[in-house]
Amino acid sequence: MQELIQQLQEKAGLTAEQAAQSIDVIKEYVKGKLPPFIAGTVDNWFAGVAGKTEAKGEGFMDKAGDFLDDVKDTAEDWADAAKNKVTDFFNKEKDHQ
Template sequence: MQELIQQLQEKAGLTAEQAAQSIDVIKEYVKGKLPPFIAGTVDNWFAGMSDKAEGKKAGLMDQASDFLDNVKDKAEDWAEEAKDKVSDFFNKDKKGA
């Protein structure tokens, strides 16, 4: 996340504090636009950006790609779950008729 803060300072002329606050605002905005079951992924992605314990510095595009892959996987799981529930609903309806 430090890399993103530095870019905001250089490109937008923000102080370190303003850049960090901007990232928080963006994070909350994105979370508010996603379904609740995916919103937690945003926290994980941002936490991963600042997690220095990994020892590797993935580029921002790599991190964004990982984030989007995770969102896609969660969306597919949700869609499969929804399909199963709808199928169960109609199968129960057929059995009752």
């Protein structure tokens, strides 16, 4: 997380406090855009990113991209499963008529 704070300070001219507040705003924004069952993991993810990025040498944006790709894949899987269930339901209804 410190890496992101530092980048916000350098690239956007923010103070450390402003950068930290910006991250909190981004975190809350992301949580608001996700379904409740996924939004709860955002705090944990943001908290865990700092240690993981430093240990692996990966940047925050790389980890953020990976996280969002995982969320997108999961959402697509759920949407496909829901579509299949609805289709099966209506096909069974037609068969009973």
